[in-house]
Amino acid sequence: MTDRFEITPFLKWAGGKRWFVQRHADLIPKNFNRYIEPFLGGGSVFFYLQPSCSLLGDANPDLIAAYRGIKENWKAVVKSLQYHSRQHSDEYFYLMRGSHPKDVIRRASRMIYLNRTCFNGIYRVNLRGEFNVPRGTKDSVLLSSDRFDLIAKLLESADIRSADFEILIDEAQTDDFIFADPPYTVRHNFNGFVKYNEKLFSWQDQERLAEALIRAKNRGVHILSTNANHSSIRDLYENYGFKLNTTSRFSSISALSKHRKQFDEMIISFTSGDGQS
Structure with a gap:
């Protein structure tokens, strides 16, 4: 990590995670090698962590x-x-x-x-x-x-790419940390498509993302991903050793269905070496 200084994200971005780092920073692994974020957007988690080495990417040039x-x-x-x-x-x-x-x-x-x-x-x-x-x-x-000066200093050690998420995730190695915040497509919502910048983020992309994160997990990569709290998303991850919880901007994390509401989001996590099953 670099010497910490407070940085406010310089872009406003739909689905931004400023609220997430305020509520759930405890879910972020304490130690990791390289930080990888394949859906960068406003970069709230990146600016919170201020990692000393990072790979940042997005489909939006x-x-x-x-x-x-x-x-x-x-x-x-x-x-x-x-x-x-x-x-x-x-x-x-x-x-x-x-x-x-x-x-x-x-x-x-x-x-x-x-x-x-x-x-x-x-x-x-x-x-x-x-x-x-x-x-x-x-x-x-x-x-x-x-504070563009501080942002520039932080970005000095960052590899910044306009690239498909799968390419970036597949570069992750043991003890790297991936934070993935994709568009919230579900199988039956709008025929399985969500507009993501100039591209359509399809249900097939959700499946491809899950497969890439499973491969990364099997390589010993730390993973934290947010997604729609929907059964079709849960089905992609629940049998592969991830922890699945729900949260929202308005309530704490809950694994109990009675506490879930339509605006809940799913948190998919894996920390290498912590004994998850």
């Missing part, structure tokens, strides 16, 4: 560009955000929304700018893969909580 830009030149990203802040208006928002910058700094600042000024911080694209969320009510482009 714009999201990954934001992290890479900060890592490579956070001062240039801030300078670009200052420009966005001065120019910000309805017209400018839609101009930036329709733009397609190539260099990583401009891509990073565009992503952060749109995330902070669009409706509810939602990331959504159309069938052509173009960001199409309208302008929201917030106008702040730079925030008092921003």
Whole structure:
């Protein structure tokens, strides 16, 4: 671990886990080698842990560009955000929304700018893969909580990739730690598909994720994964040596069905060497 300093995630992300680290940090293994997060999003767990070695990935190339830009030149990203802040208006928002910058700094600042000024911080694209969320009510482009210098320092030792989750999970070795927070697809929900950035995260992807995590567990990898509290998800994991519990933003973890509600989430965990069965 690095010397700890408080970092607020710089992106607002649907399904973010800020609440999870506040309530359930005790579930995170105390010791591990490399930290691996294949569905990075806002990175709440990563920023909480501040690991000294990490592999970070996501299927969203714009999201990954934001992290890479900060890592490579956070001062240039801030300078670009200052420009966005001065120019910000309805017209400018839609101009930036329709733009397609190539260099990583401009891509990073565009992503952060749109995330902070669009409706509810939602990331959504159309069938052509173009960001199409309208302008929201917030106008702040730079925030008092921003510590891009500390984020850049933390990212120095991170391998950041735009990649499929299975590729990243399959790189995990004994005593590495995977935190996986996928889109919450279930077998019978919307015919087994959930929109994940510009891709569809299908039920087959859920099955592929479970198979990859089972392989990682068998290699002695520590695993913590969150998912929908649904019987179809439980069926993927319950016979493979994982601990399965439920939690929500509004209650503590419970293994008792009477305490579960529709908004519950499932926690799937395995700590190598702890005697789980």
